[in-house]
Amino acid sequence: xQQLTIFMDIESSRSYVDELYSSDTAKxxxxxxxxxxxxxxSNRQKTSVIEQGIVPRLLQLMSDDTLDxxxxxxxxxxxxxxxxxxxxxxxxxxxxxxxxxxxELLKSVPIGTxxxxxxxxxxxxxxxxxxxxxxxxxADMRLLSRLTQIAREGSPTARSCVVRILSIWCGGPxxxxxxxxxxxxxxxxxxxxxxxxxxxxxxxAQPALDLLAAMCFENANVAQxxxxxxxxxxxxxxxxxxxxxxxxxxxxxxxAARCLTFIHRAGALPADDNRVVFGALPCLAxxxxxxxxxxxxxxxxxxxxxxxxxxxxxxxxAAISNHLMSSLADIVNxxxxxxxxxxxxxxxxxxxxxxxxxxxxxETHGLMVHIVNGMNNPEAGVRLAAVRxxxxxxxxxxQLRTTFQVISDHAVWRPLMQLLxxxxxxxxxxxGSSTLxxxxxxxxxxxxxxxxxxxxxxxxxxxxxxxxxLRLNGIWALMNMAFQAEQKVKQRILNCLGTEQMFRLLGDSxxxxxxxxxxxxxxxxxxxxxxxxIMGEYSSQVMQAVIVVLEGSYPAxxxxxxxxxxxxxxxxxxxxxxxxxxxxxxxKLVDYLAHPESKLQEAALFVCGNLSRxxxxxxxxxxxxxxxxxxxxxxxxxRASQSAAHxxxxxxxxxxxxxxxx
Numbered sequence: 289x290q291q292l293t294i295f296m297d298i299e300s301s302r303s304y305v306d307e308l309y310s311s312d313t314a315k316x317x318x319x320x321x322x323x324x325x326x327x328x329x330s331n332r333q334k335t336s337v338i339e340q341g342i343v344p345r346l347l348q349l350m351s352d353d354t355l356d357x358x359x360x361x362x363x364x365x366x367x368x369x370x371x372x373x374x375x376x377x378x379x380x381x382x383x384x385x386x387x388x389x390x391x392e393l394l395k396s397v398p399i400g401t402x403x404x405x406x407x408x409x410x411x412x413x414x415x416x417x418x419x420x421x422x423x424x425x426x427a428d429m430r431l432l433s434r435l436t437q438i439a440r441e442g443s444p445t446a447r448s449c450v451v452r453i454l455s456i457w458c459g460g461p462x463x464x465x466x467x468x469x470x471x472x473x474x475x476x477x478x479x480x481x482x483x484x485x486x487x488x489x490x491x492x493a494q495p496a497l498d499l500l501a502a503m504c505f506e507n508a509n510v511a512q513x514x515x516x517x518x519x520x521x522x523x524x525x526x527x528x529x530x531x532x533x534x535x536x537x538x539x540x541x542x543x544a545a546r547c548l549t550f551i552h553r554a555g556a557l558p559a560d561d562n563r564v565v566f567g568a569l570p571c572l573a574x575x576x577x578x579x580x581x582x583x584x585x586x587x588x589x590x591x592x593x594x595x596x597x598x599x600x601x602x603x604x605x606a607a608i609s610n611h612l613m614s615s616l617a618d619i620v621n622x623x624x625x626x627x628x629x630x631x632x633x634x635x636x637x638x639x640x641x642x643x644x645x646x647x648x649x650x651e652t653h654g655l656m657v658h659i660v661n662g663m664n665n666p667e668a669g670v671r672l673a674a675v676r677x678x679x680x681x682x683x684x685x686x687q688l689r690t691t692f693q694v695i696s697d698h699a700v701w702r703p704l705m706q707l708l709x710x711x712x713x714x715x716x717x718x719x720g721s722s723t724l725x726x727x728x729x730x731x732x733x734x735x736x737x738x739x740x741x742x743x744x745x746x747x748x749x750x751x752x753x754x755x756x757x758l759r760l761n762g763i764w765a766l767m768n769m770a771f772q773a774e775q776k777v778k779q780r781i782l783n784c785l786g787t788e789q790m791f792r793l794l795g796d797s798x799x800x801x802x803x804x805x806x807x808x809x810x811x812x813x814x815x816x817x818x819x820x821x822i823m824g825e826y827s828s829q830v831m832q833a834v835i836v837v838l839e840g841s842y843p844a845x846x847x848x849x850x851x852x853x854x855x856x857x858x859x860x861x862x863x864x865x866x867x868x869x870x871x872x873x874x875x876k877l878v879d880y881l882a883h884p885e886s887k888l889q890e891a892a893l894f895v896c897g898n899l900s901r902x903x904x905x906x907x908x909x910x911x912x913x914x915x916x917x918x919x920x921x922x923x924x925x926x927r928a929s930q931s932a933a934h935x936x937x938x939x940x941x942x943x944x945x946x947x948x949x950x
Contacts, residue, residue: 308323320362323366324365327369334377335373335376344384347367347385347386350393351392361403364403371410371414387415387421390407390424393407394411399434404438405442408438408449408450412449422457432466433470435450436450436474439472439479440478447479451496452499455502458499464502464510465509467499473500473503473517476503476514477517479492479493479495480497497531497543504554506553508555508556510554512555514551515556525551529567532544532548532567532568533571541575542588545588549592553594553595560601564595569609576588576612576634578615585630586624586626586630589634590630592634593630593633603638603641612634613649617653617654620662625667625670628670632670633676638680639681656700659700660699664703668716672719675723676719678723699737704720705743705746709741717750721765724747728768729768729771745784748762749762751785759793763793767808767811771811775815775818778818779822791829802837803849809830816861819857824863830857831866831867834853835876838880844887844888854877855898864898868899868910875918881926897945900914914946
């Protein structure tokens, strides 16, 4: 038995399409109704209508304010139905100007009419397909004020459509500020307050919560306005606190907790505010538990990660809330990428600062296996979240020395190195290289195998990147790698990095990069045998680098590092002669013994002590030369100085080396 419909196929009923162009109003209305009924629920029919080029005529009928209102309404409803089709359908509609035409319609059509509501429904359908045509909705204050008026006064459907459209449209500071100026916070307050009355609070409050979250995200000004906006006798945060309670539908509670989180992170609510501590945080912890749907759990974990990301007190409180650790461990097992990503990010936030929390996370059963699997996940977001989690756990020296040794058993460095060698994006490369800095400390069990996987070459390449954070991570990790390393490792670093690149790094615009470069040099020039070997090959370059810093306009902590390098060189058996042969450096040493910065005086004392140490070959000649250039006199002045009283013992020790000259 063949199924019959009013309009089985556009191709077999061309007469109806032709009548869309009729001058007879009744025929046009009838054709539109037939067309509308044919496309409802059928993506095949929607595609056929679009491919036959009927959309421009529908837009014309919708936009012409001289036509019968029924024609305009039916045309708009039909466009809305087409916008519920496939992604390709919507893309075609957008290409033909549908979104712009709908926005123009909403600028002029009277608020509260069926046509306005149909236009809003159609525009919402268009915006809900990615990518949304954001540019079709300008930041025009008259238009936005009109839309926020609909959000306050329109029908439930119209209000829901407006806030959904605006929540998608609100993607940055410009849109956030424009909506705030247009009174959107007042409209949102009215909408979320409906959740306190009778009726379905999900339909009433949830779209408004999404809009409020989008407006407040990382925007201090809008968050402050939201903090002070009232509906009746309640502020927005008070309304949100009511909505996070256990008796509210899960999506509403989740949305309200998310808004409180964003308002807090934007600086409007302090971390110890009751609405954060007793509202958002326990709600999010509860929504992470096993009893909740997976989508709610993943969203809650992601939001909780953001809430606790920077505040230690919130991290500690979250860690003991509602068995959160076991809940997150269970979320990692969920099949969806969003759930795994949320759980890893939450673990990363919880372990950001507290040693005990890190220990508990590391000891969570099976977590390291999940981190390894996460770094191998096909989803980029999961890989990044897993690396963030590993980075957070690796920040503790205590855990690296003790419980973190378990990492060696799971070889987490292997997928990490694979990720970093696979040309990842800048964000993953930044977090991954930060993790590498920690794993390359001298006591880490992962250090040797990572060297075998090409860590030196990869890190040297990072120092050449345009991003300061990557240059910093690269040189920092090399510095850690060189600490107490074997001579062959140090030689490999020097050969790969090259002295030219080292000089470029010493001239970097980021002082932290300069500091770590000097730290690398200091670590390379440690252990007498290594010092003499390296200076035997690179003496002129190293001395030039030190002189550049000592004579340049660098901060005191940078100059201190350069002096410490000289001190290390002065500890070598043969290398100290290279300092003694450089009169400019020796005169600088005298200057720094008299420097007003005590840290530079102390560093200069360190150099003098190593150069003048008694009992070593040639010490008498070195002492005589130092005395001749004024070092002995500077030490005596330093001993007499009241401002250097805290250095008394060090000065006394240094002078004792010169007893033949005192």
